[in-house]
Every structure is written in structure tokens, then in C-alpha cells.
Amino acid sequence: MDVEILLYDGFDELDAVGPYEVFQTAGAFGADCAARLVTLAEAESVTASHGLRVGVDGTLGDAHDPDVGGPNVLLVPGGGWADPTEPGAGMEAERGAIPDAVAAHADRGDVTAGVCTGGMLLARAGVLDGRPAVTHASALDDLRATDAIVTEARFVDDGDVLTAGGVTSGLDLALHLVERECGIDTAERVAREIEYERRSAPAGK
Template sequence: MNVQIVLFDGFDLLDAIAPYEVFTAAAMYSNEEVTVKLVSAEGQRKVTSGVNQLQVQASGELDLSSKGIILVPGASGSVHDNGPESIPVKLQQVTETELSNLLNEAIKKPDILLSTVCGGSLILAMGGLLEDRHAITHHMGIGLLQATNAIPVHARVVDDGDLITGGGVTSGLDVALYLVERELGPRIAHAVEQLFEYERRGTVWKAEGNAPKESKHENPMEATSSRSSNQTDKSFNFQGKWDTTISTPIGHLSVLLDLSSEDGRIAGIAKQGGDIVTLNNIVQVGNQLKWSMKVKKPIRLSLKFIVSVDGNSMYGEAKAGMLPSSKLIGHRIS
């Protein structure tokens, strides 16, 4: 069994080192050859973690020609602001490095089992690699995971075939122990548990067996639409083309909106660079508009908007998961 744990600037120490120790312990109990390496996209170097800038040596470059397990940890940083040390910003920075391209190749290879701990799944998701895939991350990042069109599953470990994801921080132990069980068998995984005096928690989720019955919850957007249909203000003039800017924590987006109304139905499109997308679930509540929209830049996200119009000026905000709300300002151009 060959395991490569990927380090990047700002990585969380426990996300990486806990699995490293589990796999190293498994090597002691197995008759099979087990190799565990700390690697980086750039090759051999000292990688600065997000915990007090502690440096850890990467022994070499991430090797996609080597079949086996690749494990991606999350980042460590602030969760209370949107500054350069915040976790969302650090994760976004990773998607702009060579690691993002390597992970894009890795997830397509049948002889590589890709796994993540905590925010590691968000790195994949923000790169557009988890659309329609079942996954989990730290509980504070589930909204962002969903905004990337992944399918969040509230479990400590999620097995989606060639993709294994884990929840927050200490779940790295559970991910690694499950991988040991999956690759080397439950007896060796149990031996490691005894050595560490640690027992895995919860059931590993798989898309197998009978699906549980689900209660029928009201769709919030549909509910808003039905309740708001008689609350429209006919004097509210939102129609036309709008030149808007969305100030996100990871960059400014210039978006051209085209809004119209016919027979009481509101429609709209947004143009971002060469991309044109449809505004979904547009509803009017008084003098405000609400809608959702997919964007590809600077990362792939589904954003939820709420805006107000004052004459030829538009202002409001967009929200995606754990990312702080982004201000929107714009003006009517036609």
C-alpha cells in the first residue's frame, strides 16, 4: 500500500500528521509493504503549516504515476474574518497552485484512491471536482461544500467509491483507520486502534443498501416564491441591464445583469467574462429581488443573492456557505 499525504502552505498539522501516524503504525502490523510519504506539488521542500507557521519537510513531489492513496488535509487559520489568514482564503490560494492541476488529474486515475480530511474536500470542491459527489468536511464548511454543488453527507467518514472524505480535524484518525481497514483488512485496523487507544466513531456512509425514508421538508426558495407572489410592488423598477461588482473575500467579480419581467414572471441572465448563466428562482419581495446563480470564477460556487434598487442604483449581497457575505453594488446602463 502506497500513501502520499500532500502538504501545502497553510495546511493543518493534525489533518496530516494523525493519518501519517496511523499509516505508519499499520506498516508495523502488515506483512505487505506499506510506504507513507509527506509530499508537495513542488517537490522536496519545507512546507509552512497554518499552525504557528511550523515547518514540516516534504520528502518529494506528488507522484501520480504511483498507484495507491493520496490524502489531502485541510487548512488552519482564522474562522472569524475574511482576511489573508482566514481558512477560505487559504483554501482558495491552494486552488491557484499546481496542486489543483495535479488533483484534477488524480481524481481521473482508476488506480488512485483520493481521500481528504476536513477542508481538504473543499479544495477539491472549489476546483469543481466534487459536483454531484457525496462528501463531507468540517461542520463549518458544509454550506460552502453545498454551494459548490457537492452533496454533503452528515457523517464522520463518507465513502463515495474512489473518493473518501472526512469531517473536521480529529476525523483524520477515522479516515486513516477506515482506509487501513479497506486496504489491509479489519484485523490490522483493529490492532492500530488498540495501539493508539482510540476507537472510530460513527458509521462510514456509503451509497449502498436501503435508503431511509425522508420527511418532506418545504423548499425554502419555493416557499418564499409562493408566499411572495402577491407581495410585489409594481412601482419597483428593476428591469434593464445592470453593471455590477461583487466584492468577495477572494477577489472582485464584474457581472453584467439583464433583468426583465413578462406577464408577472421575472427572468434574468448574468454575464461574467465569456460565461452567460441563467438566474434561478428569482422572486420579488417588496422592493427586493432574491435569486441564486452559479459562477465559475474565481471558484465554482452557487451564490444566493438579495438586492435592492434605488433609482438607477443597485446594492445588496451574495452569500455562499461559510464564506462571508459579499457586497454587490451596480448601476443601470440601459
């Protein structure tokens, strides 16, 4: 499983870094799993919503590792949805470049995931139309205004599209993806390593 986590100014730190640690830990344990932090345009670093500056590995789609099998996964974190004049998911939704990239990724049949209000960027891309989905509680009314089928769940697995609610639910989504693609033993070993108690099974398929 080759995962690209798409960063932008104002993303929520844990939305991205939590899943990144899950995927990289799975790979360290021998699973066919690797993750990269990417941006749309070349950048040395990105500033997250709480001020953390994060270095990036490259741009979206610029380096697929042929040694990593399984699906190509694009994971979009959330953060800063409410005020589109400030850096965050709301601003990126208005700009449109990230929704366009998400739509293109999904059109290729690859796996697309949204954590927290990253799900709203998937909705803006049209990826959630007619599909069960969830987002951060603060944005559920906005999700209901789209063509998504809002589902009361910590995270939702609808096959090639997955969404998670707020912040820490991204850990559950990432562990679920590891279990789905690399096996339950690896997922449980990662959960023990990071000392995280998995919360729930997914809604959806």
C-alpha cells in the same frame, strides 16, 4: 496501499500527521501500506497552520514504491479555508495548482481523499460533483454551494473518493482505509496502538 499526503503552507497539522501515523503504523505491523509527505514543488519543509515546520519526502508522484500493492491514494489535508489571503486551503483553491493535481490524480482512477477543508480542494477540482461528501463544519455552506451532495457524517466513503469532517475525523478515515485495504484486524491493532476509539462507520457506499 501507497499513500501520498499533499502538504502546503497553512495545512492543519493533525489533518496530515494523524493519518500519516495510522498508515505508517499499519505498515510497521506488516500491512501492505506506506505513506509519504509530499508537495507539488520541491521544498525542504512546509509550515503548517499552527507554526509546525514539517519536512517532506519528495514531490507528488515522484516515487511510487513497487513493493507496495493496493491502490495509490492521494490524501489532501485542510486548514485555513476562510481567508484566501492567508496560507491555507483557501489560498490554494484560488491558486488552482492543487485542484489541478487532484483532478489529474482522480482522472487516473486512483483513490482521492480529503480531510477537513481539504475536501473543499477536492470540490474545487470537480472530484466531488454529484457525489456524497463532507467537510469541516465551518465550510459546509461553501460545500453546499458546489455540486457535491453534502452528507451529515463524520466521514464518507464513496469508493474512489473519501472525505472527512474536521481534524480528528481524519483518523477515522485513515483507519477505515486501512480496514478496507488491509483488513479489520490491522485497523483495530493500529487503533489500539494509538489508543484511539474509532467513532463511526462511513456514510456513502
